[in-house]
Amino acid sequence: MTEDMNQVEVRNFEVGDKVTGQVTKVEEKQVLVNIQGSKLDGIIPISELSSLHVEKASDAVSEGDELDLEVLKVEEEALVLSKRKVDAEKAWDVLELKFKSGEIFETEVKDVVKGGLVVDLGVRGFVPASLVEAHFVEDFSDYKGKHLSFKIVELEKDKNRLILSHRAVVEAEKGKKKQNLLESLQTGQVMEGTVQRITDFGAFVDIGGIDGLVHISQLSHEHVDKPSDVVNEGQKVHVKVLNVDRDNERISLSIKETQPGPWADISSKAPKGSTLDGTVKRLVSYGAFVEVFPGVEGLVHISQIAHKHIGTPHEVLKEGQAIKVKVLEVNEQEQRLSLSIKELLEKEADASFEYELPEESKGFQLGEMIGDQLKNLRK
Numbered sequence: 001m002t003e004d005m006n007q008v009e010v011r012n013f014e015v016g017d018k019v020t021g022q023v024t025k026v027e028e029k030q031v032l033v034n035i036q037g038s039k040l041d042g043i044i045p046i047s048e049l050s051s052l053h054v055e056k057a058s059d060a061v062s063e064g065d066e067l068d069l070e071v072l073k074v075e076e077e078a079l080v081l082s083k084r085k086v087d088a089e090k091a092w093d094v095l096e097l098k099f100k101s102g103e104i105f106e107t108e109v110k111d112v113v114k115g116g117l118v119v120d121l122g123v124r125g126f127v128p129a130s131l132v133e134a135h136f137v138e139d140f141s142d143y144k145g146k147h148l149s150f151k152i153v154e155l156e157k158d159k160n161r162l163i164l165s166h167r168a169v170v171e172a173e174k175g176k177k178k179q180n181l182l183e184s185l186q187t188g189q190v191m192e193g194t195v196q197r198i199t200d201f202g203a204f205v206d207i208g209g210i211d212g213l214v215h216i217s218q219l220s221h222e223h224v225d226k227p228s229d230v231v232n233e234g235q236k237v238h239v240k241v242l243n244v245d246r247d248n249e250r251i252s253l254s255i256k257e258t259q260p261g262p263w264a265d266i267s268s269k270a271p272k273g274s275t276l277d278g279t280v281k282r283l284v285s286y287g288a289f290v291e292v293f294p295g296v297e298g299l300v301h302i303s304q305i306a307h308k309h310i311g312t313p314h315e316v317l318k319e320g321q322a323i324k325v326k327v328l329e330v331n332e333q334e335q336r337l338s339l340s341i342k343e344l345l346e347k348e349a350d351a352s353f354e355y356e357l358p359e360e361s362k363g364f365q366l367g368e369m370i371g372d373q374l375k376n377l378r379k
Helices: 002-012 084-101 167-184 342-356 359-378
Strands: 018-026 030-035 041-045 066-074 078-082 104-113 116-120 124-128 147-156 161-165 190-199 202-206 211-215 236-245 250-254 275-284 287-293 296-301 322-331 336-340
Touching: 018 078, 030 078, 041 066, 066 084, 078 084, 084 147, 124 147, 147 167, 161 167, 190 211, 211 236, 275 296, 287 322, 287 336, 296 322, 322 342, 336 342
Parallel strands: 041 078, 124 161, 211 250, 296 336
Antiparallel strands: 018 030, 018 066, 030 041, 066 078, 104 116, 104 147, 116 124, 147 161, 190 202, 190 236, 202 211, 236 250, 275 287, 275 322, 287 296, 322 336
């Protein structure tokens, strides 16, 4: 009766049957399992342990493990079983749900191969090099063993094809961060950024996940010919938010507005009564505007240009001319500077006058006068 029972039990196992087995022995290239209700040995070849390549069977299972298995072959003395097929069937159902929902999940990078990364999700998942990061990576060797977040981008069960992307996760997070930043930015806000790109018309500055444009006119208080004269790629800078266009995701920034203006501390740089070197910038009917510091112009009123009467400043001055001026008044708050050319010319005239009347001449004239008086007394 026992023999008949055993024969029935053996015959009940067919290719494709699902069974539960306990690992009794782990050899290098195969695993022996005890199948409940059967006196036949169960054997799992190393190739049927995992969807990934396994060097030693002990890398995949341990003695005593309970495994869900599928019968591959029914032999006289053993059942050839597969753990890989059962794991894959379970995995595909779960993976299809993840793919349809766009779920982001974390898993370990099991291997680095030519062209990308490999993960084990019950089936072999491949991450092409172009889908690992948003930036170029030359060497992926240190990615093995790392836990990364992934999203399934391609799934074809019949072709056993599963493609994942970490880059999609990074870009999605970046997009969310960008949107949050756009919503939180306020005009007038000052923040630190990094110069990302330099163009002919300005510089793009990363302010934490989104780039803003610093127009060439907003780079410095001084005139700028080329943005590269003022900033370098990778440079840390402070910027002020001028405008936020959330619909078009455009941000206007200024470096100039975070820096002291040319008029800052002008009372100390150009105190009343001081003499400065300047350049005639503009001539108008009522005087001349003279630049004494970059971005700082003062007015020389027509009455302060020369001692003699002049009809227009053009009679004695020309644009671009280098001159010396005296500070008459300074108003830092209103950014006004009153200058004079005449007061310096007046000093020169006084000096000339003294030079034309030397002491010897004065002494000689005095002696003649004294001599004439003595002659008169003698008479």
